[in-house]
Amino acid sequence: MTIQQQIEAIRLLKLLSAAHKQMIGRNAGSALLMETEEFLTECGHPPLDRVEHLRTELRQHCHRYYCLDAPNVSDDVFDQLFNELLGLEKRNPDLLTPDSPTQVVGCQLCKKEAA
Numbered sequence: 001m002t003i004q005q006q007i008e009a010i011r012l013l014k015l016l017s018a019a020h021k022q023m024i025g026r027n028a029g030s031a032l033l034m035e036t037e038e039f040l041t042e043c044g045h046p047p048l049d050r051v052e053h054l055r056t057e058l059r060q061h062c063h064r065y066y067c068l069d070a071p072n073v074s075d076d077v078f079d080q081l082f083n084e085l086l087g088l089e090k091r092n093p094d095l096l097t098p099d100s101p102t103q104v105v106g107c108q109l110c111k112k113e114a115a
């Protein structure tokens with residue numbers, strides 16, 4: 001499976017998962033998504049691209065929040081992204097790095113500590 005196929009598989013499964021959450025409840029939908037990630041990881045394709053994507057996005061949100069004082073997403077949306085990254089790192093410990101937004105408070109883009 002190429003990285004592109006992997007991303008596509010995750011994207012489709014997220015859609016499926018969202019649909020399932022409505023039909024069968026949030027927990028069952030999350031379980032399905034987790035199973036998919038495990039499957040991809042077992043195949044030797046940890047969801048690295050999603051992790052990198054989330055990190056880039058979260059760093060930008062932190063910059064807007066801490067440095068510009070102009071967040072463009074709600075706390076809920078931020079938490080959702082943050083928790084997704086947290087979950088991926090928890091389930092794929094080899095992907096966890098010290099510079100992950102889950103490990104650093106404040107803006108990494110400006111190296112500014114949280115006030």
Ligand SMILES: [Zn+2]
Nearest residue numbers: 063067107110
């Ligand atoms: Zn900044």
